[in-house]
Amino acid sequence: MDKDYLIDQYVNQKLSEEEKVVFHEILNTDEDFQEEVEMYVDLQKVVREDERQRLQTKVKEWSKIHRRRRRRRSYIYLAILMVASIVSIILVLKLVQPSDIEGMYANYFQVPANDYSPVLRNSREELQTRAFTAYESGEYALAAELFEQSPEIEVNPSLQFFYANSLGATGQFESAVSILEKINQEDFRYREEVYWYLGMFNAKVGKASEAIENFEKYIEFSPDEEKTVQAREIINILER
Amino acid sequence: MMLTFCNDFDKMNKKDLDYIKRLERQDEEALQELYFSFSISFMKFFRKYGFTKPEREDLFHDSLIAMYQNIIQKKFTNMDVGIKAYLWGIGKHKAIDLLRKKKIRSAEILKSEDGIEEQNGVLTDRQKLLHQYFSALQPSCKKVLKLFYYEGLTINEIVSLGNYKDANSVKSTKSRCIKNLRELINKGRHG
Numbered sequence: 001m002d003k004d005y006l007i008d009q010y011v012n013q014k015l016s017e018e019e020k021v022v023f024h025e026i027l028n029t030d031e032d033f034q035e036e037v038e039m040y041v042d043l044q045k046v047v048r049e050d051e052r053q054r055l056q057t058k059v060k061e062w063s064k065i066h067r068r069r070r071r072r073r074s075y076i077y078l079a080i081l082m083v084a085s086i087v088s089i090i091l092v093l094k095l096v097q098p099s100d101i102e103g104m105y106a107n108y109f110q111v112p113a114n115d116y117s118p119v120l121r122n123s124r125e126e127l128q129t130r131a132f133t134a135y136e137s138g139e140y141a142l143a144a145e146l147f148e149q150s151p152e153i154e155v156n157p158s159l160q161f162f163y164a165n166s167l168g169a170t171g172q173f174e175s176a177v178s179i180l181e182k183i184n185q186e187d188f189r190y191r192e193e194v195y196w197y198l199g200m201f202n203a204k205v206g207k208a209s210e211a212i213e214n215f216e217k218y219i220e221f222s223p224d225e226e227k228t229v230q231a232r233e234i235i236n237i238l239e240r
Numbered sequence: 241m242m243l244t245f246c247n248d249f250d251k252m253n254k255k256d257l258d259y260i261k262r263l264e265r266q267d268e269e270a271l272q273e274l275y276f277s278f279s280i281s282f283m284k285f286f287r288k289y290g291f292t293k294p295e296r297e298d299l300f301h302d303s304l305i306a307m308y309q310n311i312i313q314k315k316f317t318n319m320d321v322g323i324k325a326y327l328w329g330i331g332k333h334k335a336i337d338l339l340r341k342k343k344i345r346s347a348e349i350l351k352s353e354d355g356i357e358e359q360n361g362v363l364t365d366r367q368k369l370l371h372q373y374f375s376a377l378q379p380s381c382k383k384v385l386k387l388f389y390y391e392g393l394t395i396n397e398i399v400s401l402g403n404y405k406d407a408n409s410v411k412s413t414k415s416r417c418i419k420n421l422r423e424l425i426n427k428g429r430h431g
Contacts, residue, residue, distance in 0.1 A: 012392040039370075043421075044389040046371045048309060049363055050382070051390055055305045058268065062275045063297065069276075 140169035157183040173201040192221035208238045256323045263311045303331040373424040381417035
């Protein structure tokens with residue numbers, strides 16, 4: 001039997017039972033054969049080690065790639081976290097904004113004092129007197145109702161002004177704005193005050209840009225320096 | 241310290257069989273996929289035995305390579321266990337060696353009877369010398385010797401790979417390469 005064949009079969013663990021008998025017979029009697037076998041066994045180990053070293057290099061490369069991928073993934077998570085934080089901050093600011101407006105409204109809003117005060121004796125005038133009485137005593141819902149019933153309301157912008165403010169004082173801002181918008185072109189006693197209250201009510205319903213425009217108009221027309229300064233402060237708050 | 245081993249791994253499934261086939265064909269992309277799939281869980285699993293991160297990383301690399309080499313050399317025969325269980329098994333054996341090296345008394349550590357063959361990269365001085373000569377061979381020689389003594393292929397199997405004309409061509413290439421290797425060894429002995 002070919003010795004080389006036997007050695008190959010041996011190192012690859014493929015010897016048949018019959019071949020094993022022959023192989024061990026030769027191995028026990030032939031020193032050269034023993035050396036040959038040792039050389040091939042060593043060779044097999046060496047080839048495996050050579051391959052192992054090649055794979056080690058490759059696997060170390062994969063390790064670097066893996067680490068880079070994980071790092072990249074961490075950066076992506078970090079970026080997502082940052083975006084989420086920014087969005088949260090923006091949302092919080094958005095939520096905070098109304099409370100800024102609430103604060104502004106609380107600080108700056110005051111129903112206009114009744115310096116109109118008509119004192120008339122007939123029934124029509126009585127209705128107005130009752131309306132202003134209610135207005136002055138802070139019963140704005142009643143005042144609004146009485147102003148609305150006044151026959152003069154359609155032709156008297158001053159009455160409409162107080163009617164709108166009565167509505168505003170009871171939280172009916174949209175209605176108040178629509179009445180004030182109807183009279184803001186009129187040249188009458190409370191012309192510049194109309195802009196102030198339009199600004200206030202628009203701010204209350206979240207129409208910041210309209211409110212800013214109203215306060216700018218107020219600054220343009222109002223001779224009241226103190227309130228003009230306040231109007232600028234309000235604009236600053238609304239611009240935030 | 242008792243090194244326990246999880247038995248709750250999946251049995252060999254279709255995916256595992258597919259991987260085995262790919263690894264047998266020496267598809268190193270499959271090996272890379274397994275690297276990425278198992279790296280984190282393997283490292284986590286062996287953390288509880290007190291190994292450092294670099295030790296665990298080496299353990300993983302050595303185990304993965306040993307698994308791959310065993311599959312190529314058809315030493316992975318227990319088809320009852322999945323790839324993960326097999327890899328973890330090799331890892332356990334290597335961990336035992338590492339613990340022993342670290343002088344940790346681990347006499348009670350049980351080597352399971354799963355028949356996992358270990359072949360570490362520890363060469364004797366003579367083998368190291370032989371490795372030097374082997375490294376000096378032509379790539380074609382290294383390749384044919386690798387086919388014979390690493391993959392354990394027969395002459396006919398090597399012919400069927402398509403790189404050689406016939407069995408005689410394989411035989412003569414192999415003889416020439418062994419002759420070259422012997423010459424290098426003799427030169428080393430006398431020079």
